Amino acid sequence: MKKLILTSLVASFVTTGAFAMGDKPDIAFSQQQINNAEALVENSWTQASSEDRKRFVQDKTQELCSHYKDQPPVDIALQIVEMNKAVTPYPEGGIALGDWKEGEKLANSGYGMRIGNINPDKNKNRPNGGNCYACHAMAPSQPAAGNLGPSLTNYGMRGTSEAMLKYTYQKIYNAQATKACSNMPRFGYHGVLDDKQIADIMAYMLDPNSPVNSQK
Numbered sequence: 295m296k297k298l299i300l301t302s303l304v305a306s307f308v309t310t311g312a313f314a315m316g317d318k319p320d321i322a323f324s325q326q327q328i329n330n331a332e333a334l335v336e337n338s339w340t341q342a343s344s345e346d347r348k349r350f351v352q353d354k355t356q357e358l359c360s361h362y363k364d365q366p367p368v369d370i371a372l373q374i375v376e377m378n379k380a381v382t383p384y385p386e387g388g389i390a391l392g393d394w395k396e397g398e399k400l401a402n403s404g405y406g407m408r409i410g411n412i413n414p415d416k417n418k419n420r421p422n423g424g425n426c427y428a429c430h431a432m433a434p435s436q437p438a439a440g441n442l443g444p445s446l447t448n449y450g451m452r453g454t455s456e457a458m459l460k461y462t463y464q465k466i467y468n469a470q471a472t473k474a475c476s477n478m479p480r481f482g483y484h485g486v487l488d489d490k491q492i493a494d495i496m497a498y499m500l501d502p503n504s505p506v507n508s509q510k
């Protein structure tokens with residue numbers, strides 16, 4: 295009898311262990327749940343143009359992250375990072391920091407890529423912003439900041455080595471190339487920000503004279 299209990303305990307331990315490493319049913323959404331969520335998004339944007347609607351279609355990365363509720367098993371996480379590295383080009387010859395004052399404007403601006411009509415839109419020629427403050431604290435003088443992402447105050451303390459420039463560029467261009475299922479938007483990959491704008495934002499983060507690095 296005792297032996298039987300022990301055997302079943304071991305068996306259940308082994309089963310649980312196997313689930314933890316693989317496709318745990320309660321960690322993944324079913325295809326039906328995903329279809330329902332996609333239909334809800336699709337139907338709630340009544341004003342979206344056919345161009346906008348292309349953004350409702352998940353790419354492979356988004357499909358995997360949705361399926362695993364942003365917690366993919368290690369092998370899938372590595373696959374996501376590799377897939378995104380392949381579409382995250384680093385400018386030839388590296389990247390030179392731009393103008394931090396321009397970067398400050400872009401970090402504060404949530405303008406661009408809106409769905410639906412904003413009528414009358416007087417700012418048609420205004421460039422897209424990065425909306426960094428929606429998720430990150432940056433300059434200590436700026437009182438309103440979100441906290442979905444980590445604080446970037448004094449980010450410049452990390453210096454401007456080539457590795458640091460590359461890491462920062464990749465994070466902004468395509469955060470999924472550095473962290474699978476990151477909640478940070480993929481600004482370069484989706485064409486929200488161009489390389490000049492990214493260089494300006496990087497200056498805002500890394501230039502010693504930028505207010506981001508003013509905390510003593």
Ligand code: HEC
Nearest residue numbers: 424425426428429442443444465469473476477478479495
């Ligand atoms: C929707 C929220 C969101 C927005 C908007 C956002 N981020 Fe992030 N960011 C995150 C999250 C979440 C993380 C942590 C996960 C990760 O590292 O990918 C992060 C991480 C980072 C990191 C790495 C932090 C570290 O300590 O190494 C940097 C750098 C960064 N963001 C810069 C920016 C910049 C610059 C902008 C604006 C162009 C921006 N983020 C906009 C959510 C956001």
